[in-house]
Every structure is written in C-alpha cells, then in structure tokens.
Amino acid sequence: MNFFYVLNGKLLKQGLVVVIAAFFTAWFLYLENYIHVPAFSGKDGPKAVYKGEKDIALTFNIGWGDEKAEPILEVLKEHNINAATFFLAGSWAERHPNLVEKIVKEGYEIGILGYNYEDYLELDESKIRKDLSRAQEAFKKLNVKDIKLVRAPTGHFDQKTLKVADRLGYTVVHWSVDSKDWTNPGVEAIVDNVSKAKKGDIVLLHASDSAKQTSEALPPIINEIKSKGLKLVSVSEMIANANADTKEIK
Template sequence: MNFFFVLNGKSIKQALVIVIAAFFTAWFFYAENIVQFPAFSTEDGPKAIYKGEKDIALTFNIGWGDEKAEPILEILKKENVTAATFFLSGAWAERHPDLVSRIVKDGYEIGILGYDYKDYTEIEEDKVRKDILKAQEAFKKLNIKDIELLRAPTGHFDKRTLNIAERAGYTVVHWSLDSKDWTNPGVNEIVENVSKAKKGDIVLLHASDSAKQTAEALPAVLDEIRSKNLKMVSVSQLIANGESNSSEIN
C-alpha cells in the first residue's frame, strides 16, 4: 500500500524553521563544551600549539648574536616578569653558555629552536631529525634537561615535523601573534602590534641581534599587556591551562 503526503508551503516553512532552530541549539551546546585551545595537527596525530585558552605567553627566539639577549633579560627582571619562554638554537646555546645559564637562573623556560637555522619543510626528513637531535645533544651538554617544547627555526613546519618532534618527545609551538620585531619596523609599530594581544595568545618576539628594536620596545609592550589585565605565563603553563582543539595541517 502506498501513502502520499501533501504538504503546503506554510508547513514546509514551519518544518525548516524547527530543523534550523534545533541545529543551532545543538551547535551552541557543543561549542560551549569545546575548550578553546587551538592547535595545528595531523589527522589523529601530534599537534603544534599556537594559542591557549587564557593568560598570555611571551616567547623570545634567539638564533645568533650576544648583544640583545642580556638587555632583554635585564628589562624582564626590572619589570618583574617572572614567566617567559626562550626558544634557543642549539648552535647559539653552545656559543653562549653563560647567557643560557642566566636564562635558567632567572626562572625562564627554555625551548629548542632547532640547531641550525633551517626550513624544516625544505629539507629531507632525515636532516630534520638530525637537526633536532643535534640540538637536543647540545642542551644535554649544558645540563639543560627536560626540555619539552620545540619551535621550527623558520616557523615553517609540516606533518613530518610534527611526527619527528613527537617521536623525539617534543611539542611543536608556533604563535598566534607576531610582533614583527624581526623586521625592525620601529618601536611604536612593535608596541602597536602587541597591543592587539588577547587572552590565550602566544606572542612571537626575538632576542637575537638582528631584532634591533625589541629591547627598546619591551617596557611599553609589557605596559600594554598589563593594561589588559593579562597574566604572563610560560608556554608550558599556558598548555597546562587547557586541552587542545586541533585543525588538520598538510
């Protein structure tokens, strides 16, 4: 036996309204339960953290030079900044053990910035692995243990990088806010860039000699962050404050 149902235009509209309302209600409750902690990831694989749920993490890359790191450390100390993360290249750390020791003594977190300044997306997988392991060995010789964070030296990474880093015991850390201090755009522009910071941001700064204006801009940068009532924490502390929500990367 066949049955035919006849619906007029008004009934169809009412049904669509009900379906749409149900969809948005379901999405609302789903979104409410998502922890806002974005990450790049491979499908069902390791993640690269680039943003947290609350607070803010200042990160400083150092790849070369010995003139800018110490003034930045002095400013952080003077401004009573007790938490920050320094991503150091293994080659730089070997050449400047006293500065590495100062960073540790001042209570700041250390992450690995590879060994040499290489784009991990443009070299063979084995060379990526060797560069990370070479950096790992450099820090071991300096008695810097239990490093868990890694940043791709040029900021470029792919699935291979994430997988290699995970096997070596590291979490890849990117950033959500670039101060662009590495372009030396002027102190005011660096401060303006960081003034856009929001809770959960990981801020990219540099303490290499190539970033000539960072130290001068840093006091005003810190003032901007404090004016937003954002607590400055290390990347590890930021990660500990939430679970990850990932989006796939090629």
C-alpha cells in the first residue's frame, strides 16, 4: 500500500514564517540576556553611561584625604552592601595603597578618576591620554586589575574624553542622581537628594575628606533604597547583560 502526503503550499509558507520568527525571537532574547553591548558604542561615536535599566548603583569619588573613606567602607560592611563602585584618582591611590587594598578586599569595584584632579574640558586629547595612562600605570603597580570604568575628575567631559577613553578600552561613567554631599548641605538634605533615585539610577557620592557628612547620611540612604525593593549593584553589573541608557556629548 502506498501512502501519499500532500502538503498545502500556503500552510507550508505560514509554518515556515512562524518557525523563522520564533528562531529570531529566541536569538534576540539570548543576545539581550547574555551579551553585553557597550554603552559607549554607536555610529555617532562613544557615549557616556549615566543610567541603566534596573537596580541602583552607588558610586563614590575619592580624590584626596584619608579620613572619610574608611568610615564609609565600615557603613557599607555593617549594612551588608557587597556592591558599590569607587572612582579613585591615581595620585590618591598611590598615596593610600592600604585603603585601595581594603576597597578591593571588600569586593567593591574600582574605576579611574583620572590621575590628577584636572578639568578634562581644558585639556587636549594628548594630555587627557597622558593623565589616564598615568592613572592606569599607578593601579597596575598596586595590582588592581581589570579596570573598565572611567569618570572625568571634575565630572566635565566632551567628545575628546570619550574618544580617548574608548581607545584605551574604558567606559566613561557619569551619574543620574547627584547627592551634592560635597557641599555639606546637611545629612537630611543629602538623604533627600538621593531619595529621588529610582530603578536604573547611578548615584554620585564622595568619600574624599571634603565630604564630611556622607558616612552619616549613608545608612538612611541604604534603608530608603531597600524600602523601595531595589537592589544595590556595581556599575558594571548594572550595564552588563542589558542595554544601558546613554548620554551623547556634542
């Protein structure tokens, strides 16, 4: 007995379309979940990351002083905060190797805050490269490896900074919420400034000696974030495995 299977051409085409669509959907989801797309890339040139898609990242700039960093590390430890990002000036790191070692030992992420405290808007590309390269060398000597993030020392940058950082393999990180703790406006004011933070925000804080109220403001800040059901992560964790919002600099 012979059996004949007759395929309807129209149904076959519809089936193929469904299969192909399902394949590309699955592939897209795979890429979205497992492949990091650098936030600074794009046909219009490198961009600065200032916000992610989920969670919250606390970032601390340190450019000088040796009194305020340790109390902040103690507060983070007391509240079981295992993820934060510290942007360190290379010159500060050289002067305070023990504090750098402690930050690394506690498992926090380190980014580069240049070497000297200079406004990158006032420097040409060669001087920006020299400053970042000098910082890079300082951290190598301190055995701090795999640094991927850079923040402009004064927070001011343009395409020059972005291009140089990109060529050196760094992502420039800005922020979406400014605590203004360096102005020492009072603990309540700092907490109020950070209370505006929501999903995906990168928060700017300082652990330099000029920021005298940050360690005191940190516990209520942490409690506020936890009350919102948000997780504290490092900047790298925030921007990995997801597309990050970017801020284009003209």
